[in-house]
């Protein structure tokens with residue numbers, strides 16, 4: 328961890344946690360107290376504890392404990408970045424049942440961006456972003472060459488922009504299409520400018536669920552292996568969970584434990600992004616859906632189970648700004664970014680504004696009693712945001728962190 332990163336996170340968070348005042352909501356819950364004791368004694372929450380947290384009637388005990396852990400790690404800091412989503416193509420050879428984004432090649436709304444179109448999307452934002460997030464469908468004819476062309480052109484014109492692109496299943500698809508190993512595929516893409524992988528496509532890492540909601544996608548093992556290989560090449564990644572389809576509570580906890588195990592092995596997950604299924608225009612009528620409170624609970628339980636993945640994101644593109652703001656005091660420490668343009672969640676029904684500026688994001692964070700911190704994509708550079716009329720918000724001194 329860089330010196331600067333150390334100013335914004337607390338490696339001794341368990342020690343800090345042990346000295347924090349325990350809220351009544353946590354004290355009143357047998358399972359929350361038990362989990363607190365496990366965490367302060369250097370332990371990790373078990374599968375059974377995770378399931379119990381998901382079933383605890385008093386949800387405030389779970390959210391309060393998650394808030395304690397978040398504060399022990401990051402104090403009042405909440406992170407965001409200035410980014411832009413640009414989808415490369417919506418043409419996909421698969422047809423995941425929860426996906427409202429993909430189109431068949433002959434659909435009137437099908438598209439693929441060529442290099443000029445890709446750069447044209449980025450140019451209007453280039454002064455105000457430091458990350459481009461690019462994912463897309465599994466194009467039937469594209470190989471690594473098309474993506475190398477996009478990424479190298481982007482880097483040539485905007486060398487300082489971080490490229491976070493291509494989910495694990497896209498990497499698998501490109502490696503097959505290009506007759507390359509996963510390692511070769513990632514190395515070639517990295518040389519052309521790819522900096523990190525997003526976490527999309529994890530859905531639920533239980534193959535019996537995957538077979539029903541996203542038949543043909545990479546298996547759970549393949550998802551984890553691809554991320555592990557990226558980590559071994561020095562490429563950081565995120566990880567995600569799509570919940571509220573057909574999975575059980577036990578499946579969700581299994582998913583978290585599989586990510587935790589992978590992180591023990593390869594260590595390159597920066598951020599976990601749990602988000603609920605949005606049903607618009609999809610083909611999953613049997614989905615159980617997730618209420619707002621269940622979404623918050625899932626974010627809280629993720630914070631508690633994933634002791635080795637530092638950041639938990641409230642993905643406001645999916646859950647909306649109000650719920651994302653609420654999640655800040657329930658375990659989330661990251662709000663994604665300015666985003667600018669987003670198709671995947673909006674095709675599925677998201678109404679989240681796409682014109683939120685950095686200042687508006689910072690204001691949203693301040694309203695929750697937190698301190699907004701702009702970060703870069705690798706969480707190695709930070710800037711505490713001081714809003715003009717919200718004095719006295721200031722950068723916190725190092726000694727104040729972790730309390």
Ligand code: SF4
Nearest residue numbers: 419421423426429464
């Ligand atoms: S989720 Fe991804 S892989 Fe599945 S249909 Fe949609 S674009 Fe294709």
